[in-house]
Structures are given as structure tokens and as C-alpha cells.
Amino acid sequence: MMIGRIQAPPTVRKGEPFEIKVLVQHPMETGFRRGMNGQSIPMNVVNKLTCTLAGREVFSADLGSGVAANPYLAFFAVATQAGEIVVEWSDDRGETGRLTAAFTLA
Amino acid sequence: MNTAGRTLLAALVFSGAATRADIIAPKPLKSGIEFQGADVQALQRDEFANPGMLWVTRGERLWKAPAAQGPACASCHGDAAKSMRGVAASYPKHDAALGRVVDLEGRIRACAAAQQKREAPAWESEELLSLSAFVARQSAGLPIAVAVDGPASAAFERGRSLFFERQGQFNLACTQCHDRNWGGTLLGERISQGHPADWPAYRLEWQSLGSLQRRLRACYFGVRAEQPAFGSGDLVALELYLAARARGLAGAPPGVRK
């Protein structure tokens, strides 16, 4: 399981957009680098990240090697009921990560 | 007057054992973050988005996780926010059990090997960087306060002589850039005062968090000198001198640098 950090307000106003921030620990290996032995380090990036709110997808991202290492994403969502924010991501090797944050309505 | 002359004068005026007067600190003392651009400064200040915090997060998990044959760090040290507060700011320091001066990473390695009955995490491994970042974080905002007398004095003297010694194919000593030319530019880069306060740090160039030892090895490469091995006495001695030279400066690990 990959390490990540999530930040979202604990309380949100119904119908009002709020910001969700995610930071994922991943080298986002481009495939262009060479190791100390001169051999190419194979490409491996977090290629997909999705965010659901109370089970419904509100945001997703298709990422490539042009995204900086340890990818940072901030985006907005709107809630009509209290629930859980679930962010999931996967990389080229099939490794996955998952973060959650609960919120209530003001 | 050249540096050697100034050192001699200072030593004569304040004659005695290795004293604070032997350390000629830059004035005013400025953290390395002040020599970085606006974006990097904002990133270091951002408690959430600072990429170094990922290592702190992992470090916190490792702190609580029991080892295969031994207790978790937390079993002996409890809540790191209390037990580790101020600890990183006092390193490098002489360790009685080990009989030598060690830096924070060296101390963590020794503890893991002795108390958790396992092979010490490798230098610059994800595990060691994470634990080091987590422990160092507990000293954020506290001034550096290392001891350079008694059993630490030999390492301090070694570190000081290295700082003033010309090295490598470029034949440069640390003092020439970091005492006499800080604030200037070298190959488009602003020269800092060379303080260890914000380390371990996330370096954009490395795309990873790295230790102060890694940064110092890069400095050695910078003057085309042979790089001392990780954990070598010379690197730790230099770290001790740098910490003494930066005494009073509050650190903000994990730092961010370009």
C-alpha cells in the first residue's frame, strides 16, 4: 500500500464546493533515467487517480510521467449529504493506494 | 586578513580550550530557505503539500510498528512529540555506548540494531530517511544546540579543519563559498550559508527526500573531490562543525530545496 496524505475540511456546507488535496508518495519514474550501472530504470508512474464522495465519482485524473514525483493534486467537490471521501490510485505495476476522509454537513 | 589569520587572532584573544569563539559564524545567521525562490519557500511552509512530509508520515507509521524480533520505537520512546522533542536539534553528539560522535541517522541505526535486534536500516534507505524525517520533525522550530566540548571536541576539531581545507580538483574550501560569498551566485545558483537546520530535506533535483550526508557528498562532488562514504567519521565531523556554526538557528525539517 502506498503512502499518501489527504486534506479536506471536516465540515462542509451543502451544495458549496470545497477543496480536497491529495499528496501521493511515488517516484513517477519516467523511463528516461539510468541507474548507476548505466541501465535504464523502467517507467512506472501513478497513471490513474479517482475520488468518490459517498460512493459517487466526483473527480478522476489520467497522469503521465510529466507529472512531478510525489504527485500533488488539489480539486473541488460538492456534497449534498454527509459521507466519506475516498481517493484511490494505481500505478503501472498495479500497486495501489487508498485514502479516506469523513465529513459532516454544516 | 585571511581566514587563518582571523582564526588565529580569535584563538589568541579568547585563549583556552575549544570555545565558542573558535566558531566564526556568518552574520546575520540566515537559514538556507532564505536563498531559495518564492515557490520553494511556499512549498516548505506548506505543512500539507511539502513532499518531505510523506517521509514524516511513513516515519510515524514505522515508529509505531513492532520489529520482527523486537519492540516498536514507541514501546520504549512513547509519544515522539514528547520524547523526541529537541533531540534532533542536539545532534550530532557523542554516544557513550558507541564510543563516538554520531549524527541522528547513525543513532537511529544503532538503536534499531541494538534494541530491535535487527540489521540496521541502510544509509539513505526509505526506512532510515522516514524515521529520521519523523524524529527531526519533532525539533522543528527549536534552535540548534550541539555540544562541542569533552568527548565531542576531537570530532569538532576535525570538522572545523575540513571546513577550512581546500579540496578536490577545484581546490575549494567550504568557507570560501559559505562564509565569504553567501548571497552571491555560482553557475546561476544562489550560495547559501551552508547550515544544516532544515535537514533532512526534499530536494527537487533529487525528486526525493535526502539526508544531510547526501547533500554534503554532493558538495564534495561539486568541487570534484572524492566523496566520503556514508557514515564516515569525516562526514559526521563536518556535520558537527556545521551544527555548532549554526547554533541558535531554528530548523524547519523537512526542508525543501531546489
Add this chain to the structure above:
Amino acid sequence: MKRRHFLALPALAAVPARAQTGRFQPAQDVGPLVRKLADGMAPAEGGIEVELPQIAENGNSVPMRIRVDSPMSAADHVLAIHIIAERNPRPLVATFHLSAASGKAEVSTRVRLAGTQKVRVLAELSGKRFRIAQRDVLVTSAACLDESL
């Protein structure tokens, strides 16, 4: 000098670009890529705010904030935002998928830039509408091409 045309597919990881690493990388003609992403249409200029530094301290991590002007209602909202870097070995950097449930068409991230270049942001809005904006960024230490110690 012969220009290389890249048709980076939306499946970014599927087709590795044949980039020449360790060498100067010229800007590519991203016209075909933009046309493909915009369904063959010519996107309208404007309606997108792109925050990027004028000078990137290090191409490995360049902060970026994108704001598309949109009510984000069920009838009128942003569907996708694409980041295109003309001088990167793989010009299509990322695609963000939004919906009315986003509330605000604003995304922030950190990108890699392989040299000084024009960065383009293409937005797809509901009703088959497309908008585009661009910003020039000066990059002294290029990503993807410069190795580190």
C-alpha cells in the same frame, strides 16, 4: 531541422515516446494532439486562468493552478482539462475529468517541464465546446533530461 510530430494517445503510459534523453529537446508541433483532443475542432481562446511561475526553479516540480470559467451546472460544466507541454518527451502531461459534482472547475498540481516552453491547457465543456489557454515558462534546470547526483 526536421520536426517530430507526436500523437500521444490518451492512454499515456501505453506508447512510450522515442525521446532523445540527455540531449536538447526542441518544441514539437502539438497542433495534431490538440485537434485530436478537441474532436477535430479549433478551440476558442480564453476563459481559462493558468497560474504558472514565469521562471521555474527546477523543471522537476513546477506548481500549476488551472481555473476554467464555468457555472458547473448540470447543463453547463467542464468535462475534462488537459495539460500539454510541447517540449516534454510526452507532451500530454495529464487529463483531469470533472463533472457538475465538482462544483468548481479548478485543479492544482505540480508538473515536470523538460525545458523552457509554452504550456497549453485545453478544456472540454459540455455541449462539445472546447477552450484553450497558454503560458510561457522559463525553465533553467530541465526535467526528464538532466540527471542528478
